[in-house]
Amino acid sequence: MNFELTEEQLAVQAAAxxxxxxxxxPGVIERDEEQKFPAEQIKKMGELGFMGMMVDPKYNGGGMxxxxxxxxxxxxxxxxxxxxxxxxxxxxxxCWGLEKFATEEQKQKYLTKLATGxxxxxxxxxxxxxxxxxxxxxxxxxxxxDYYLLNGTKNWITNGNSAGVYIVIAQTDPExxxxxxxALIVEKGMxxxxxxxxxxxxGIRGSDTHSLMFTxxxxxxxxxxxxxxxxxxxxxATLNGGRIGIASQALGIASGAYELALKYSQxxxxxxxxxxxxxxxxxxxxxxxxxxxxxxxxCLNAASxxxxxxxxxxxxxxxxxxxxxxxxxxxxxxxxxxxxxxFVKEYHVERLMRDAKITQIYEGTSEIQKIVIARELxxx
Numbered sequence: 001m002n003f004e005l006t007e008e009q010l011a012v013q014a015a016a017x018x019x020x021x022x023x024x025x026p027g028v029i030e031r032d033e034e035q036k037f038p039a040e041q042i043k044k045m046g047e048l049g050f051m052g053m054m055v056d057p058k059y060n061g062g063g064m065x066x067x068x069x070x071x072x073x074x075x076x077x078x079x080x081x082x083x084x085x086x087x088x089x090x091x092x093x094x095c096w097g098l099e100k101f102a103t104e105e106q107k108q109k110y111l112t113k114l115a116t117g118x119x120x121x122x123x124x125x126x127x128x129x130x131x132x133x134x135x136x137x138x139x140x141x142x143x144x145x146d147y148y149l150l151n152g153t154k155n156w157i158t159n160g161n162s163a164g165v166y167i168v169i170a171q172t173d174p175e176x177x178x179x180x181x182x183a184l185i186v187e188k189g190m191x192x193x194x195x196x197x198x199x200x201x202x203g204i205r206g207s208d209t210h211s212l213m214f215t216x217x218x219x220x221x222x223x224x225x226x227x228x229x230x231x232x233x234x235x236x237a238t239l240n241g242g243r244i245g246i247a248s249q250a251l252g253i254a255s256g257a258y259e260l261a262l263k264y265s266q267x268x269x270x271x272x273x274x275x276x277x278x279x280x281x282x283x284x285x286x287x288x289x290x291x292x293x294x295x296x297x298x299c300l301n302a303a304s305x306x307x308x309x310x311x312x313x314x315x316x317x318x319x320x321x322x323x324x325x326x327x328x329x330x331x332x333x334x335x336x337x338x339x340x341x342x343f344v345k346e347y348h349v350e351r352l353m354r355d356a357k358i359t360q361i362y363e364g365t366s367e368i369q370k371i372v373i374a375r376e377l378x379x380x
Contacts, residue, residue, distance in 0.1 A: 003300050005071070012053075012068040016075035019048060024080040031082065031206040032351050035198065037162055038083050038206050045083065046117015050076070051090050055099055059107055061115040066303035070248045074296075077252025078259070081355040082206030084252065086120060088245035089158045094121030094167060097183075097238040101226050110165050110185060119164030123242075124154040124186075124212060125235055134169060134235040135178045139214065141170035148172070148184060148224070150192075150217040156362070160210025161195045164188050168214070169235050172228070181231035185223040192217040203354035240313050242363050244302050247319035250327035250359035251295045257334035257352045258288045264338055264347070275337075284337055288330045295323040314376035320359075321369040327356035 005013070024041055031038055045051055053069045055061020069091060077084040098111045113119045130136035139152025150170060157166075166186040173180030186193060196211035225234055262285060265276035275281045298319040305312035331353035335342035342349050360366050 003297070003304070005067075009065075009068050009071060012064065013071040013075060015048065016050065016072035017078075019045070019050075020075050020079040024076065024083055028080045029345055029348070029351065031080070033205075033345070035200070035205045037208045038080065038086075039162065041080070041083055042086055042120065042162075043117060045076075045087060046120075050087055051117035051120065052095050052111075052115025053091055055095050055111065055115040059099065059111045059115055060113075061095070061099075061111075066244060066306045067300060070244065070251075070299050070303045073245060073248035074252035074255060074299075077249045078256030080206070081249060081253055081352075081358075082204045084249050085204055085207050085358075086159055086162075088242070088249055089123055090114060090117075090120050092242040092245035093123035093238045094165065096241050097123075097167060097225070097234060100237070101230070101234055102185075103222075105222065106185065106225070114165060120159050120162060121165045121167065122157050122159040122163035123238065124157055124166050124168040125239075126154060126156045128153060128155055134181065134232050137169060137171040137181055139168065139170040141168075141172045141182050141184055141219065143172055143228075144218075146221050148182070148219045148221065150184065150186070150214045150219050153211060153213050155196075155211040156199070157210055157212055158362075159208050160212060161198065162208045166212070167225070168219075169231050172231075176229060178232040179229045181235075182228065183225040183231040183234040184219045185225065186214075186217065186219055190217050190219070201358075203351070203356070203358050205354075239363060240316055241306065243316040243320040243369070244299065244306065244312075246359055246363045247295070247299045247302065247316065247323040250320070250323035250356065251292065251299050253352050253356045253359065254288075254292050254295065254323070254327045254330040257331040257349050257356075258285075258292055260347070260349055260352075261285065261288065261334040261337040264341070268339075281337060284333050288333055291326045291330060295319070295326045298322055311376075314373055317369040317372040317376070320363060321366045321373070324356075324359040324366060327359050328353075331356045 049062040052061040053064045057063045141148040168184045172182050192215040194213040199209040268275050302315035302319045334349040341347050
């Protein structure tokens, strides 16, 4: 297995690193404290092509591969996970889902704008009762002939207030269970569509996370993605790719914390020498670096399989469950290496530790990922 990066992939990585260090790092602590959505930064990400990386150029996308996407996600996530989660949702769930399954008319109307970051998208699956269980949707889309009447509530929606386009998963025919679910494209501003309060979160505090309420929202039939009843398959397919994005985010959070800890350990002195020369700290750094490298290889493997058109379901779930654990373990150790300074906001590692936790929760908890992995193992 060859993971030697091409010149194009290295250029993407370098561009993402440069943008993160020069455009995202200034003000990242203030955005976290103030729970400020990074609208200006995300707009610039769109201009640089980071919001539609894998979209075909004919729809204004970058036409890049999934490996490049992993590399860019890691670099952005090292600095600001609130930006990278918006990037991940727009790329993995919204743009990919539309390009793969939408009609040409839907692509021209929505995908061309999403790929450039002119507007950003939201993926609406989670509900107060069902969580991420797509088979237990309480949100309904009643078939009224030439439109659907949408009613229900979605929660924990990334880009909830800032999106212009929302892909909403809803139940049309409860008797058909998962075969009666549809995926609908909803535009912000439709009558009856209300955005709820922003969640006050532990981490990724700049991320725009809201509940959404739909009351008799008329969604035109032409806004349905795929055939009637295709919504469940659509959700499962998009979530498989979404796991690569979140695994890459977790990798970036861990990598960013490690780099800060490594630098600090070479500058901080104790007992007459840099703490990096103490064996206890060396053991921590060695373990952190090893975990990160393993997580990186899992992410690249899943992305490579996807690029080859092979089954990447198991690989993506493995990458997500492992990288998210690495993010938690490494960020905790990075705070420990910093000692008392690790508890102070200006050193960044406490924020990265808070951001890391969500990677074990969204796109399905670690327990859900293990179920996905087990099912794939049993198939074979």
